[in-house]
Amino acid sequence: MELVLADALLGLAQSPDPCALLRAVCGGDGAAPLSVERVETLRFLLQGLEAGGAAGEALRRAAWEAALGRCWPLLLRGGGGAAGPERRRLAAVEALVAVAPELREPALLERAVDAALALVRAGGRDAGEEAAAALVAGRLLPALSSNRAALGRVWAGLLLPGRGEEEKEAGGAAGQRVSRTLLALTALADLLFPGLEGGGRGEGPALDARLCGGFWRVVQKGLTDGDGLCRKRARYLLKRAVEVSDQLRTGCTCPPDTGDEPSLFWWSMEMNDKLLQFWENYILIMETLEGNQIHVIKPVLPKLNSLYEYAISEKGCWLFHPSWHMCIYKRMFESENKTLTREGVAQFLELYETKRLPNSPGFSEFIIGPLMDALSESSLYGRSPGQLIGACPPLGMKLQKFLSTYLTLLPEEERSSFLLKFIQKMTSRHWCAVPILFLSMALACIPSFKALGTEGLHALRDVLQCTMITHQILLRGAAQCFLLQTAMHLTDVEKVSLPEISSFLMSLRPEESLSRGTILWMELCDWLYTHDRCFKKSINCHIEHQERSSLSVYVHTLVEDYLKTPASKRENCFMPDWFEAKLVATMILLAADVEEMKNKHSKKSNTERVELKSFLHPLLDVLLKLGSNAYIPTLKTDKSLQLLLKLLQTCLLKQSSPQDDVVLSFLSNSVMTAAESILEFVLRRLTTSELNTVSDLDRCNLYLALLLELVNLCSKAGWKKGPSILNVISSLINASIQNLQETGNEQLGEQIQKVVSMASLTVVCEIIDQKPELQLESLHAVETLKGFISSVQLNQVLKKPSYIEEKNSLFEESTSSQGWGKIVASYVHDQWVCLHFILNKYHKFIPLSNDESLELSLLAVQRPIRTLQSALEALTLLPSDQVLPVFHCMKVLVPKLLGSSESLCIDAFDLAWKVISSLSNTQLIFWSNLKAFVQFVFDAEVLAVAASSKGQAYSKIKEIILKLVEMSTARTGVFNTVLSYCCQSWLFPTSDDTSALENPFSNAGNYSELITEACVFGTVFRRDQRRLIQDVHAFVENLGDECAANVVIESTNRDDHYVRVCAVKFLYLLDGSNTLHKMFMEDLVIKLLDKDELVSKSRTRYYVNSLQHRIKNRLWQTLLVIFPKLDQNLLTGTLDKIFQAGFGNNQASIKYLIEWIIILILHRYPQFLEKFWNCFCYGEEKLKTSICTFLSVLSHFDIILENTSEKKPILKKALLVVLQWCFNHNFSVRLYALVALKKIWGICKALCVEEFEALTPVIESSLHQVENMHGAGNARKNWQRIQDHFFFATFHPLKDYSLETIFYTLPRLSELVEDEWIPLCKFTRYTDISLPAAFHWLHSRTELLNLKPSDWSQQDMGSDLVETDNQTEWTDVQKKIIPWKNNSPDLDLELGFQDRAAKLGKSNSRLIVVASLIDKPTNLGGLCRTCEIFGASALVVGSLHYINDKQFQHLSVSAEQWLPLVEVKPSQLVNYLQQKKTEGYTIIGVEQTAKSTDLTEYCFPEKSLLLLGNEHEGIPANLIQHLDVCVEIPQQGIIRSLNVHVSGALLIWEYTRQQLIKQKQLK
Secondary structure (H helix, E strand, O other): OHHHHHHHHHHHHHOOOHHHHHHHHOOOOOOOOOOHHHHHHHHHHHHHHHHHOOOOHHHHHHHHHHHHHHHHHHHHHOOOOOOOHHHHHHHHHHHHHHHHHHOOOHHHHHHHHHHHHHHHHHOOOOHHHHHHHHHHHHHHHHHHOOOHHHHHHHHHHHHOOHHHHHHHOOHHHHHHHHHHHHHHHHHOHHHHOOOOOOOOOOOOOOOOHHHOHHHHHHHHHHHOOOOHHHHHHHHHHHHHHHHHHHHHOOOEEOOOOOOOOOOOOEEOOOOHHHHHHHHHHHHHHHHHOOOOOHHHHOOOHHHOOHHHHHHEOOOOOEOOOOHHHHHHHHHHHOOOOHHHHHHHHHHHHHHHHHOOOOOOHHHHHHHHHHHHHHHOOHHHHOOOOOOOOOOOOHHHHHHHHHHHHHHHHOOHHHHHHHHHHHHHHOOOOOOOHHHHHHHHHHHHOOOOOOOEOHHHHHHHHHHHHHOOOOOOHHHHHHHHHHHHHHHHHHEOHHHOEHHHHHHHHOOOOOOOOOOOOOHHHHHHHHHHHHOOOOOEOOOOOOOOOOOOOHHHHHHHHHHHHHHOOOHHHOOOOOOOOHHHHHHHHHHHHHHHHHHHHHHHHHOOOOOOOHHHHHHHHHHHHHHHHOOOOOOOOHHHHHHHHHHHHHHHHHHOOOOOOHHHOHHHHHHHHHHHHHHHHHHHHHHHHHHOOOOOOOOHHHHHHHHHHHHHHHHHHHHHHOOOOOHHHHHHHHHHHHHHHHHHHOOOOOOHHHHHHHHHHHHHHHHHHHHHHHOHHHOHHHOHHHHHHHHHHHHOOOOOOOOOOOOOOOHHHHHHHHHOOOOHHHHHHHHHHHHHHHHHHHHHHOHHHOOOOOOOOOOOOOHHHHOHHHHHHHHHHHHHHOOHHHOHHHHHHHHHHHHHHOOOOHHHHHHHHHHHHHHHHHOOOOHHHHHHHHHHHHHHHOOHHHHHHHHHHOOHHHHHHHHHHHHHHHHHHHOOOHHHHHHHHHHHHHHOOOHHHHHHOOOOOHHHHHOHHHHHHHHOOOOOOOOOHHHHHHHHHHHHHHOHHHOHHHHHOOOOOOOOHHHHHHHHHHHHOOOOOOHHHHHHHHHHHHHHHHHHHHHHHHOOOOOOOOHHHHHHHHHHHHHHHHHHHOOHHHHHHHHHHHHHHHOOOOOHHHHHHHHHHHHHHHHHOHHHHHHHHHHHHOOHHHHOOOHHHHHHHHOOHHHHHHHOOOHHHHHHHHHHHHHHHOOOOOHHHHHHHHHHHHHHHHHHHHHOOHHHHHHHHHHHHHHHHHHOOOOOOOHHHHHHHHHHOHHHHOOOOOOOOOHHHHHHHHHHHOOOOHHHOOOHHHHHHOOOOOOOOOOOOOOOOHHHHOOOHHHHOOOOOOOOOOOHHHOOOOOOOOOOOOOOOOOOOOOOHHHHHHHHHHHHOOOOOOEEEEEOOOOOHHHHHHHHHHHHHOOOOEEEEOOHHHHHOHHHHHHHOOHHHOOOEEEOOHHHHHHHHHHHHHOOOEEEEEOOOOOOEEHHHOOOOOOEEEEOOEOOOEOOHHHHOOOOEEEEOOOOOOOOOOOHHHHHHHHHHHHHHHHHHHHHHHO
């Protein structure tokens, strides 16, 4: 209809006012958007005007004005109407495209180009506007550019202005802009290069994109873009440029941005072949990287380095811009395949080690940017296959070498800048613990030079402060150590001052890294001593002390300034921050140790400690006045006591005894002079009403912490004025009790005093417990304390005070960091701490129920049930971080009450478990609470009472065991805590346990499943963080004392291996002569054998290193450990099960363990040989998989015969058994039998047994034949290999019986995964249970330990390996070809279709399948068959000649006779697709892009055209912009591509399925 209307309007063009008719077509002058029908009418009209040529210029101009005025708004907003915005935009673009080539009016041309470029550059805020921008870039700009004048303007608009604008845009917007630019450039590809068809049309000089730097920058950005379609377009443009250059063979050079940089692209006739080879290889690599299949990419990776042979001249200069190489590495870094990322990072790090690359600023930027982004991925730092646990991962070592090498090659003036940017990059994001550790280690390994100033030191401090947010304390501490070493190695001391150094040191945590007495502390002291006079002078430093070191002057000034209190802040109610006290204390001790170091170097004995004495003098001056001067400002007292506490806490050494520490001795003696004054001040503050605000609670904590330190100090120093401590304790107890007994006042001050008093009693209880030598129990006040605590109302909370009158207090409350809830929780927590003190003292007197009478008048002890009920209430009231003392009280109460109040105790178990479960993700408080939970649930008396009744408590404890084992699979270390406590309490009971129980070891038998689970415990690691964290933990631990974190951070024994280590040590300590021990071992052996049988039945065939394999291996290792303690009676009943296990289809490691244990049994008890011979009497079907196991036992027959007196009959039996297997049809069986025969015959010959002379010819002949076998096969090689096998050649079943062989050497030689190797050091490090001094089964023999798996492996390792680096061509890499050269003359595209459709009279659907890009007849034949079956309206092919191909016909089975076939050559596809768009078809491509739609979510329109890509390349980049939508098939596997026929069939069926559903719904 629109075409008819347009023809009518053209016929009326001679009318007086044709423009009026044009306006009528456009709907008048209104602003309403054009309908689709009007737009299409306008398009036909414009096409007619251009084709006819008869219309006047005025009409043509008017038509163009109408097109720009009325169609352009549709692109910007899409408009409304039933047709939808997408169709309206498409119609508008087609209207503009129709007349764009003939547009000559400069003003209109400029207006059209500028409007199109503005839309392309700006993009859109939503999907609709973005689609319009892509449509303009892909269709309109190429149409406009057919005019040479417009082409220049389009080119300049796309590239030249865009560079600066793009830098201002965000990452996402910039990426979209590059994508649209590449879309336009791809569509313009025929016009961008000289010498190609279409490249010279119009006037003016031809355009050559190769000479434009902006063009190449866009291509490079496209090559590394995250969108696969964008990368495809960039490769397309690069290929076109290379092809043009090869065809022209003329020189060209793209001008470089700066004079000293190489060109981005150049070509010369002389080097044509070399350049072509470089770019072909380069494109091949980029295309291969598109696949995520590492087996396809792997052959290319070693060849990356060969590109540098082309890129670097003989003079050592860059011939090709290094940014091209960076594109390859960036693409690898950003790959979804982490293996490819790891390979890319490793190869880049090796560059500067293997090649001398010229310097380039771009490399430094690349390292700071993409490389460090890639290095942030933790999974890259995993161990390589075969690498021992605890070794430095390959990436960690390469990173160290790379950073050191790269810095040495950098120009000296660039090093500081590079290092600063590198460190600042470490602060720009949140790094995980593993990457930050290895980056810090790499920095620490850089050779010392002056690089970092104040800014660099601040950057290192920021790394410490901002990136240490991790629960992995050991890794965090190790990273701190490395960063401090970095600061010492790389800081230019002349550019930094001591205040800046001290500020940096405060970012280190002394409990994790910088602790006094460690090697790191001494290194820091040495560094400060060496550079003492070199530091930059600070403004506050006094100049008159020239004879003293600058460090001493600085510290002296620091102390004086610290203790100064400005008048305006003297009565500040808030506690000062601890940061300043920590800083001053650390610097005092550093300066003191530096002074000691200085004296040692000068060989002076300085007993006066002049410097330390001067540092402490201002502090002691304040401390001595505390007791007598009540007018010292509060701020000054707070700061002085904070400094004292930090000095005492920081001064303690980690590795040496206090007697050897002269600094600590001097400090202790100095503090003792002021101790009387300090105690008097603390007592006054705690017992009077001076502490009465919320902020005073912080002061209370300070005073109590200091009181503990002073008591410890006095007890160590042997203070002569001992009675003064007793007086302080008595006074503190009496005043606190008196304050707590007062009632009726609920004001804030009184409530705060009660909190202070309860906290004071808590500390008193702790001192009484920890310092029995002070004999505080004799004090009358202590007896009063016990009575008060026992009678106090538990869980009593403090009511929130009223603030009606106290506005100042309200202000303090609102600004305090502590809410009232926290204060009350602390108050209740302290009640339970005090109660635990009482219960622990009198636990022997606690009655078993409330009915029993007790002489003691302590209510909490007399009424245990009520106390336990209060404990359960406390668990519901207190926050999780305050329940620890409640658990401690339950440990005392539950054992006493379990017999009489079982249900109450079970409630305690349940509620406590809920608390533990809620804490499982909390690192800081979880472990202490778990330990307390385990101590009361698995208390020896609790276990015994529960087991004796076998009631609900017994079942509940077993349920908790299973829950803890399950929790331990997700949280390493849980099972360790349980098992360690139980094993120690069963083997080494305390005096309390032995008094309560007859024999605590009886619990082991009642709860043997705990040991059983421990013996087979372990997890099959997947490729996740947990495996990596444990590996890195092992690496840090292997660094030993060199890493201060290993010294400072207490070992937690939370490695999964320690569960089995604990179980094995427990078993080794059992005594076979002890009846209970013997019964336990017998029960354990039976359970382990039953478990092996159960595992074997669950899966008869299992993979190496699978969970079944690991469990069976751990199980048989345990049986081997127990074997020496087993007697003949037990073995008589279990030997059949052991032999039965040998008949299984076992993995190698299990096979060796079973063989070993059988050899040991037969060696000790030869009477079992008859049972052993019976194993050879089964049918061949049963023996075919296991006979080698029993033949291997015979290969150690000399060991078996050692304890036999009559050897000849046994040898005869052995020979008869073995000889029958020497002639078995199975080659492997024959080899094992011959090995056994050789061993047995050697014994016979040594014993000179005459009875066997008849067998001599047969045996000697057999052995001679096998020893001298020849031939082309591997028989001789296999015979030699099996003799060299470690189990036959080196292994000795008796001499090699050791922990190391069982748990480390044998698993390693059996090629078990490294997770199953338990090194001997773990047995020695685990000290919770110690082996007896006489234990000698520790080490493997050196001969066995030195073997490597390759020494005995039955596989021919490495024989099939090919040295890939020697290959010169990538013959195994698939090349991808883009079919852009298929140019054929235009044909009537519809003629074939119309004729065939009329002939067949068959068209069941509106689906057109376009297969013009497919060139394999088999795929086309299969598609033809599929299309015919599902009723497609047509199949479009590149040539109708395919239908005569036999392969096509074989697959199509005559479908071509019943399906309309259309011939459209690849070069005609653009026009064909546009024509179908105008007919209302939706163009659907089968392609994976960033914006592709999942097939399961896409709804096919009725008129759908399905475009299928080429088998190798897919859909070319110049066709993708013509697609309306890309649909991808969801995939689950590793291989990321389907056959094109299969892909097409899936989409054809989905279209058919949806149409069938719609038809049913209409019916």
